[in-house]
Structures are given as C-alpha cells and as structure tokens.
Amino acid sequence: MSAFVEVLSLGGTIFMTEDARGESARPDDDAGARLLAAVGGDVELRPRALANISSSDVRPHHLRAVLESARAAVDSGAAGVVLTHGTDTLEETAFLLDRFWDREAPLVVTGAMRPASAPGADGPANLRDAVRAATAPSARGLGVLVVFDAHAHLADRVVKASSRGVSAFASEPSGPLAIVGGEDLRLLHLPLPRPARSGGLPPDRFPAVPLLTAGLDEDLALLDHLPAEALAGLVVDGVGMGHVSPAAMPRLRRLLGEGVPVVVAARPFGGGTSTHHYGYPGSEVDLLDAGAVMAGLLPAPKARLLLQVLLASGASADGIRAAFEAYAS
Template sequence: MTATVAVLSLGGTIFMSQDGEGDNARPDDGAAARLLATLAGDVQLLPETLANTSSSDVRPHHLAAVLDRARAVVDAGADGVVLTHGTDTLEESAFLLERYWDREAPLVVTGAMRPASDVGADGPANLRDAVRTVTAPSARGLGVLVVFDGHAHRADEVTKSSSRSVSAFSSAPTGPLGIVEAHDLHLLQAPRPRVAQIGGTLPDRFPPVPLLIAGLDEDLELLDHVPSAQLAGLLIAGVGMGHVSPAAMPRLRALLEAGTPVVVATRIPSGGTSTHHYAYPGSEVDLLEAGATMAGLLPPQKARLLLQTHLGAARESGAEVTTEGVRELFAPFAS
C-alpha cells in the first residue's frame, strides 16, 4: 500500500533562493514545487503551503494552523506529517507542537541551512529523510521529531547548536534519538514516555514573558522600569546552575510577592539547573526559597514557551496561577 505523507510548509531557508552572487537569501515561492518534484518514489505527497516566512517571524497562530491541518490530514488517512520550517526557531516550534500533538502518527519538522539555489543545498536530503521518518514503523507514537542531517531528535531535547553547519542540531543530554535509514528509523535509544500534552490548540499570541540573561555585573535593573502588571511572567537565563547576582534578588522577590511567576534556566548549554548545590544569596536555593521555579534541563528559550503555554491556558480558563502549579509543570524536566 502506498504511504501518504502531508508536507506542510512555513517556509525557511529550505525554500529560499540566493542572488547571483550567492548571497542575500530570500523566500522563493517556486522553490517548494521544485524541491518536492525531486522526491520521486512510492510515497504520495500532499503538499500545502501555510506560509513562506523566515522563522524569526513565526508566531503561535502559524503553529495553530499547522496543528489544525496536521490533525485533519492524519484523521483523513495520512500516515503522518512533515513540516518545513526555518532553523532559527525550529527547536522552539517543535517543542511547542509536542505540547499539543495528540496523534499516533509522527509529526516531523525539518529545514535546511543552505538555500534551495545553493549548489550544496541540504534541503532535498533533509526533506527526503523527514518523509522516510514519517513512514517508518518505529516512529509511530514518538510524537514530534526533528530530522536533520540524517538524524532524528526528540522535540524536547533538540537544540540548534551551530549557526552555520549543515549538521546544525544536536540533542542534550542523550544525543539523537535515531538514524534515518532507507526503510525505517534506526533507534539509538529505547523510546521513553512522552511528557503529558496540553491538548487543544495554541492561542494567537502568548502572554508577555521576557527573557533576561544573568551575567557579570548584571543586576536586572531593567525590572525597575517595567511595571509588574505588564509582565505575565519572567524567564531568567541564569549563570552556572541557575544563579543571579545577590543585588538582583530584591527585584525578583518583589515580582514573586506580587504574584508574577519567575522561572530560572541556565545559559550553559548542558547540565541544567540545580535545586540544592549552592545556598548563597542569588543561588538556586535562595531563588527557590523566594518562590522561583527552576527550569531543569530545559534551555531558556523552551522554558519561556512552556511557561507561556501555562499562563495562556490559565488565562483562557480563568484558573489561578500558583507557584505549586508552575513547579509541577517543570517537574518532568528536572535535572
């Protein structure tokens, strides 16, 4: 039986072309058709362009449209869905989609580091591997995956680790989930239970949650000039295991006492935050005692989105946002 794969597109470098000098890549509305035409084989492709934009301009409403169409085509009989996406925020979109994707069929996100017009374009191989992953028996039930450079990654663990290499994505702390082969996805690890999904659909926009980076001589003075009422929450990319300067603590305590949730991740690429290693002012123990939540293994950009989904759902339902509720949300990602 011929497999059927829906190919949804939000654009990105994979569907861009360069100028005659090989620079200034821009969206190319014809690139998708040219690339898809190269994928001759036994799989029936159902292409649909939802947008053709850089990933820096992808919004929640774009991903809501992806969810609606992906669910519809799978419910109509498609074996799964490939989503093409720019690489800059690909890991964030995959993480968000994983919170909502509630079908057995795989949803595979891919893209490219080189434009379609480049002599060394990586888009064709990535798209081919994404389609192969969708049709692989071993991929069913794994949720949202990112396929890039011959490897498959879990949405919750993948991160863009190079701004230039065609091998742009890696997974921490486990490494890639599998290697894409011609007729299956060769798993390098035993599948683990997925973190509970939120369900429903994404809102058009999320509540405002800025991300501030801690560092040497950074006391988060910006918070003195932002009324707490304008912040639905705050995400801190802390130093080390999730630390801030002692001088930043009064500002964070004031926010927490006013009911604004504060989540602290680490700016370090691996290792995550702690809950008990250090107890000096501004350390993780001090932050926890003040009411903050530690993000665990989630990097700042994903932790921010997880907090925003929680705040958005609470706003929609009228539920109270509590410290206990936020900590429960992040508990599956504890390090």
C-alpha cells in the same frame, strides 16, 4: 485509502534562493515545487503551503494552522506529517507543537541551512529523511521529531547548536534519538515517557513573558522599569546551574511577592538547572526559597514558551511548578 505523507510548509531557508552573487537569500515560491520533485520516492507526498516566511516571522496563528492541518491529514489517512520550517526558531516551534500533538502518527519538522540555490543544498536530503521518519514504524507515538542531517531528535531535547553548519541541531543530554535511513529509524536510545499534552490548540496570543539573561555584574535593573502588572511572567537565563547575581535577588523577590511567576533556566548547553548544589545568595537554593521555578533541562527559549502556554491556560502556581518538574535534571 492508500497512505500518504502530508508536507506542510512555513518556508524558511529550505524554500529560499540566493541572488546572483550567492548572497542575501530570500523566500522563493517556486523552490518548494522543485524540492518536492527532487525528493521523489515511493511515498505519495501531498504538499500544502501555509506560508513562505523566515522562522523569525512565525506567529501563534501559524502554529495553530499547522496543528489543525496536521490533525486533519492524519485523520484522513496520512501515515505522518512533515513540516518545513526555518531553522532559527525551529526548536521552539517543535517544542510547542509537541505540547499539543495528540496523534500516534509522527509530526516531523525539518528545514535546511543552505538555500535551495546553493551548491550542496541540504534541503533535499533533509526532506527525504523527514518523509522516511514520518512513515517509520519506530516513530509512532514519539510525538514531534526534528530531522536534520540524517538524525532524528526529540522536540523536548533538540537545540540549534550551529548558526552555519549543516549539522546544525543537537540534543542534550541524550544525543540524537535515532539515525534515519531505510524503512525505519535506527533508535540510539529509548526515550522517556512524554510529558502530559496540553490538548486543544496554542493560544491566539502569548502572554507577555520577557526573557532576561544573567551574567557578570548583571543585576536585572531593567525590572525596575517594568511594572509587575505589565508582566505575566519572567524567564531568566541563569549562569551555571541556574544562578543570578545577589544584586538581582531583591528585584526577583519583589516580582515573586507580587504573584509574577519567575522561571530560571541554565545558560550552559548541557546539564540543566539544579535544586541543591549551591546555597549562596543568588544560587538555585536561594531562588527556590524565594519562590522561583527551575527550568530543569529546558533551555530558556523553551521554558519561556512553556510558561506562556501555562499562563494562557490559567495554570495555577502549583500547576506551573508541576509542569516544569517533568523536565527536572
């Protein structure tokens, strides 16, 4: 059986068109066929539409369908798999899929910042580059990649850095993994070993894990109205290296004392959380002493997903801590 690339689609801007004024982009079921025809190339593309929705509407069952379809395609001879997806939550989907992707063949996620009907639409080039990455020898064994604007990013590192520009994605702290072009990737650095895979499929439903943002004079008083039994866990997007107001500490200590896992991420784009730089009330040292877990290089949305997957699998407190240590900064 000759090699091919399976092109799965959940929709997103790449498969949207605008109204007559060039505004208000909406899903267009015909945009996918036009896009695939525009890409062309020597590789056989086998499209399969799983949904045509905005990325804010992606649910766990969509991601289960992606994994099942992608695994089946690779097991049937696909050289790799491409997934088109809206950009708003693309980094989260890529990260979650990477936790479960257990094939050597690449699973490449891409999308577009400009609708298919817009002048200078970036979807065709991104899809072409994603197909190239899906067949690239250097991409094998790297897990899930995000390809955008001629660059490939690791799922663990990629973040959406612009809400408007076509160079919408970046990787911190390493920068992009590779430049996409020709028959193989041009690697810019060697990636670290991938953290352990979870196996199986994502949960049908994610446990309730709110994400709260720390900031000036933020004492997380909302927690007074959220009983511990209503929370499976909590993620706090902390300031600096992962800090909260001293006034928030009694509330976090209460949750931790009741057995609710608390993970603290860092709001700044680069650098991640620390474990030892500061020892004042509300600092990372204070949080660790209280029993919190630091997210390391994971931004808060990815930390939330990881905690949800761990909780759904019944992970212990030690198991949760060990999983996050793989991302220590």
